[in-house]
Amino acid sequence: MPVTTLAGRDLHVDEEGFLTEYDEWDEELAKVLAANIGIDLTDAHMRVIHFLRDDYRATGQTPTLRRCTNAGGFATKELFDLFPKKPAKKMSYIAGLTKPVGCV
Amino acid sequence: MTELLTKTPPIPSFDDEAETQRKLCLICSKGSLDMAYPGLILANAALGEGVETHIFFTFWGFDIINKKTMNNLKFTAVGNPATHMPNMVMGLPGMTAVATHMMKKQIEGIDVPEVPEFLDLITGAGGHLWACRMSADMMHLGKDDLYDGVEGIINASEFIELSEGAQVIFV
Numbered sequence: 001m002p003v004t005t006l007a008g009r010d011l012h013v014d015e016e017g018f019l020t021e022y023d024e025w026d027e028e029l030a031k032v033l034a035a036n037i038g039i040d041l042t043d044a045h046m047r048v049i050h051f052l053r054d055d056y057r058a059t060g061q062t063p064t065l066r067r068c069t070n071a072g073g074f075a076t077k078e079l080f081d082l083f084p085k086k087p088a089k090k091m092s093y094i095a096g097l098t099k100p101v102g103c104v
Numbered sequence: 105m106t107e108l109l110t111k112t113p114p115i116p117s118f119d120d121e122a123e124t125q126r127k128l129c130l131i132c133s134k135g136s137l138d139m140a141y142p143g144l145i146l147a148n149a150a151l152g153e154g155v156e157t158h159i160f161f162t163f164w165g166f167d168i169i170n171k172k173t174m175n176n177l178k179f180t181a182v183g184n185p186a187t188h189m190p191n192m193v194m195g196l197p198g199m200t201a202v203a204t205h206m207m208k209k210q211i212e213g214i215d216v217p218e219v220p221e222f223l224d225l226i227t228g229a230g231g232h233l234w235a236c237r238m239s240a241d242m243m244h245l246g247k248d249d250l251y252d253g254v255e256g257i258i259n260a261s262e263f264i265e266l267s268e269g270a271q272v273i274f275v
Binding site: 002004005006011013015016017018036037065066067069070075076077080084085086087088089090093102103104 | 115228
């Protein structure tokens, strides 16, 4: 498990750069992670990110896009607008979670 | 656990040039419940990866986008040895309903949407749906009979034009 330094702190990440330790994340770090992939975080982004974090804490899994629309109440289109092209992966990266495992 | 200290944090490459130019065309030619899903799941996954995605519905695949049948696709175990059920039994009256009910419950159990909702998901994610001209003519169906997200009824040549440079998967 590589350890890297981002925003002045040591972080555990996987080979691609996704955080692997739930508790190493906070909102400040989210801004840095988002900037890394060219996203300027707004309140709309943060609502989604917080849903991901809460759902992960509750279920132990990163929610899939389908779960974000179903359980989180976010429209698919909104997610594609906020996190263009690869919403599921971009969202989990910014939320400091691993990629979702489910197919749908 | 050996810990490797990397100076530069790895950043996932989400917008790799080559990947964003990828294009996928799926041909859905079957109308049974079990054969509707592979195309829809792949389309949805491709869209989630930023791949331009088109689905062409032809012949029995029309049942997936026909407003009259899309809510009511069926599954039969007859002639499908992978179900490991005797054909004689599965061919009895009412068994298709039983098999369909069981499959729908399994699909719902893993939080995968029913067909119409799946189409909503795909069009919401920017996927393109096309209906086959010949099938529409054969079945006497017009655009109004089809799922609202279907962009048009196109012929085989138009599909060939549309799929230029795309990876094509026939289901």
